Amino acid sequence: MHKLIRRLLGAVPVLLAISFLIFLLMHIAPGDPVTLMLGDNATPEDVARLRGELGLDKPILVQYWDFLSRAVRGDFGRSLKFGEPVLKLVGERLPATLELAFASLFVAITIAVPVGVYSAIRHNSLVDHAGMSVALIGVSLPNFWLGIMLIYFFGGQLNWLPVAGRIEYGIEIKSITGLYLIDSLLTGNFEALVSVAKHLLMPAFTLGAALAAIVTRISRSSVLEVMRQDYVTTARAKGLSERAVIWRHIVRNALITIVTILGLQLGALLSGSVVTETVFSFPGIGDLLIQSISARDYKLTQILILMFAVTYFVVNLLVDFLYSWIDPRIKF
Amino acid sequence: MKPKPLDLDRRKFLKFGALAGVGALAQGALPGSSWSASRERLTILSSVALDNLHPYAYSSGPQYGIWYNMTEPLVDVDFAKRGYFGVLAESWEFQGKKWIFKLRKNVRFHDGSPFTAADVIYSFNRVKNDKQSLQKENFRDLVEMQALDDHTIAFVTEAPNAVFLDRLENRFIISKNATEAQGGEPGEHKPVGTGPYRFVSWQREGNLVMTRHDNYWGKKAAVKEIVIRRVREDAARVAGLLAGQGDVINNVPVEELSRFDKHAKVKAETVEGQRMYFLAMNVTHKPFDNKLVRQAINYAVDPATIIKHIYEGNGYVMNGPMGSKVIGYDPKIKRYPVDVKKGKELLDKAGFPNGLEVKLYFSPDRYPKAKEVCQVIADQLAKIGVKVELVSQEFAVFWGKEWVNGGKSPFYYVGRPATDADTVYDQYYRSGVSPRIQYKNPEFDKLIDEEQRTGDAKKRIALLHQAGRILMEDVPFVPLYTLAEIYGTARNVAWSARPDEKILAGTMAIR
Numbered sequence: 001m002h003k004l005i006r007r008l009l010g011a012v013p014v015l016l017a018i019s020f021l022i023f024l025l026m027h028i029a030p031g032d033p034v035t036l037m038l039g040d041n042a043t044p045e046d047v048a049r050l051r052g053e054l055g056l057d058k059p060i061l062v063q064y065w066d067f068l069s070r071a072v073r074g075d076f077g078r079s080l081k082f083g084e085p086v087l088k089l090v091g092e093r094l095p096a097t098l099e100l101a102f103a104s105l106f107v108a109i110t111i112a113v114p115v116g117v118y119s120a121i122r123h124n125s126l127v128d129h130a131g132m133s134v135a136l137i138g139v140s141l142p143n144f145w146l147g148i149m150l151i152y153f154f155g156g157q158l159n160w161l162p163v164a165g166r167i168e169y170g171i172e173i174k175s176i177t178g179l180y181l182i183d184s185l186l187t188g189n190f191e192a193l194v195s196v197a198k199h200l201l202m203p204a205f206t207l208g209a210a211l212a213a214i215v216t217r218i219s220r221s222s223v224l225e226v227m228r229q230d231y232v233t234t235a236r237a238k239g240l241s242e243r244a245v246i247w248r249h250i251v252r253n254a255l256i257t258i259v260t261i262l263g264l265q266l267g268a269l270l271s272g273s274v275v276t277e278t279v280f281s282f283p284g285i286g287d288l289l290i291q292s293i294s295a296r297d298y299k300l301t302q303i304l305i306l307m308f309a310v311t312y313f314v315v316n317l318l319v320d321f322l323y324s325w326i327d328p329r330i331k332f
Numbered sequence: 333m334k335p336k337p338l339d340l341d342r343r344k345f346l347k348f349g350a351l352a353g354v355g356a357l358a359q360g361a362l363p364g365s366s367w368s369a370s371r372e373r374l375t376i377l378s379s380v381a382l383d384n385l386h387p388y389a390y391s392s393g394p395q396y397g398i399w400y401n402m403t404e405p406l407v408d409v410d411f412a413k414r415g416y417f418g419v420l421a422e423s424w425e426f427q428g429k430k431w432i433f434k435l436r437k438n439v440r441f442h443d444g445s446p447f448t449a450a451d452v453i454y455s456f457n458r459v460k461n462d463k464q465s466l467q468k469e470n471f472r473d474l475v476e477m478q479a480l481d482d483h484t485i486a487f488v489t490e491a492p493n494a495v496f497l498d499r500l501e502n503r504f505i506i507s508k509n510a511t512e513a514q515g516g517e518p519g520e521h522k523p524v525g526t527g528p529y530r531f532v533s534w535q536r537e538g539n540l541v542m543t544r545h546d547n548y549w550g551k552k553a554a555v556k557e558i559v560i561r562r563v564r565e566d567a568a569r570v571a572g573l574l575a576g577q578g579d580v581i582n583n584v585p586v587e588e589l590s591r592f593d594k595h596a597k598v599k600a601e602t603v604e605g606q607r608m609y610f611l612a613m614n615v616t617h618k619p620f621d622n623k624l625v626r627q628a629i630n631y632a633v634d635p636a637t638i639i640k641h642i643y644e645g646n647g648y649v650m651n652g653p654m655g656s657k658v659i660g661y662d663p664k665i666k667r668y669p670v671d672v673k674k675g676k677e678l679l680d681k682a683g684f685p686n687g688l689e690v691k692l693y694f695s696p697d698r699y700p701k702a703k704e705v706c707q708v709i710a711d712q713l714a715k716i717g718v719k720v721e722l723v724s725q726e727f728a729v730f731w732g733k734e735w736v737n738g739g740k741s742p743f744y745y746v747g748r749p750a751t752d753a754d755t756v757y758d759q760y761y762r763s764g765v766s767p768r769i770q771y772k773n774p775e776f777d778k779l780i781d782e783e784q785r786t787g788d789a790k791k792r793i794a795l796l797h798q799a800g801r802i803l804m805e806d807v808p809f810v811p812l813y814t815l816a817e818i819y820g821t822a823r824n825v826a827w828s829a830r831p832d833e834k835i836l837a838g839t840m841a842i843r
Contacts, residue, residue, distance in 0.1 A: 032733050035731050037466055151571045164377070
């Protein structure tokens, strides 16, 4: 337990450094939120007045100190673009991104691990070659392009799936966790479940495709590597069934590498969500980040990037836990 | 009675989840339920949505359009006649520093309360003083408002202001009583206006739902319920319309138009837009301080070619500083003809016999096909010996105080919407107002001063024409074009689009 606390405390200076860096970069970067907010009619006097009202005319270090001193009291300020407290905005959007990330991870794992393991066990077979070719295509497709193609075919041409959003208009959902799929299951709301699944399918596939491709290749090479180990030969020699050899000795040991890659790739999944959410107008924090950066909404951007940093940290922590669970020899 | 605990163990959860998942996918494999426009409900897929529910914390055309469905202004623009008509105002009179408005009687807000001068004063005070208002600059010279009776109101300005009607466009009136009664944060109040639609619900980045206001003072809307959904991606809006998931979409890219022509259920709706595109030349930078150089550039640029090849014909060449829908447009002004020889001669006369090199700044994320347009312009300018280097900037950078709004962009491609020529003349070309062009001409300033003070509409237009002719002689810009605003609609939707990016559902009919 005290190791966990030590890890959590260790994150504080890192997050502080990140927050300062973002603050500095955002303010040094060219671009002005006030001229964007006021539009075409604003005079320089109007711009100066609003800058003063928003405190943007103060020196950067003073602004950062204001931000920090408020942040420790839990007040992260208001968004310039939306006029609402930034924490409220993030709270509204975070569950959507988490749901999308989990769905993409689910898509990636359910496709990639079985295909990867099977390709390794039957390597150089037709299935192996086909699997690896598809994986190569998957990793090569930019996800914005894949998203638009899916929208074109499954939305525009076939009308099977909705082109944007998270749930169909008119369907009420009782929020428990904020993850609509879980909430609709918990409340037994089948209509909502169908609508949410239909809205989630294309974005999850778009986001999960590249990850699936990477994991397929990693699973295959990892299993191949393990298959050459002496303990696998020993397991076979002592007369274990092939099934037991594969599942208890090969796959379990290969999982360490796969989990590491999944953990590392979750970061890519988050950055991928920025593009995917924009293409599908999916109301998550990725979409919000694009809007806040375009509007130079300093406070909102700051908190969103910090969120991403925290997520990386948490995922890394989880991966470490998973290691010791998969392989008890590894101590957390 | 004690609520029954959720009887769901892990096994049941997984079983139900798996079954439901398969069901959801199976249903997904069936043709989707399209909801084509009906008198019951119409869905608009819009590239823009409301950022919040604050009645004045926005300043963009499409957002004004969304609000206009629920809340109304005193006056609106008659684009065909290039003038104004009363919405919540019946008539008005300009008396020096005073504007007197007679308000429409028998108008009721959505909550049933009557519309009076007190609501106008409340609303405009919010516009002027609310911390979050982004429309304050429209009332910067409004010093007093007096309710002369329930349906007469006087606005007093610092100096006579003939263009006050322009400032009133998009200044929407909300109910004083209904808003104050809601308490809490001003940005979270449900809008209560007088418009043809009543507010029902809104989710940020989700749906805005409005229902017909059955006691509307004007013509009752044809469709009962309007749903506006934000769909940012152009391809997704088009796909949504083609699939029947939406009935009206905005900002259709020109290359998609041919698909609409062939489609049995959708059509395109186009109208000349209000945004005027031009090349701005900041006259404090060399070589744009030289009038001959500016004229030479005008002789070289041919917007008709750009419209034909880049916008597939969906544009309208501007003959002068204003587009044809703008109040103050002068049909007698003609643009500089394309004349390469003349352009070269002028450059020679200006002291650049071997041509010159300039940078052209543009923002590809703001204006459609800006990069392609600027490439063509560079090619056209090369013919008179002006070598152009293109500089692409993100809009937040382009428009910021480091560049255009700091007076640091010498030559740039920009688009500006306007209802009245005064707003552009005053802002871009009057001495000392904005650093965007920094043009100074006392004669021009005098005309604008006079135009802004005259109560005689005809005289004011004549003064704007005169000012326009001065600009065409000095040309601190190259007029280019206005573009078509392109919408897609289901074929059974009868609707005429407005030039100002507003989608007014109350003007739609279902065939």
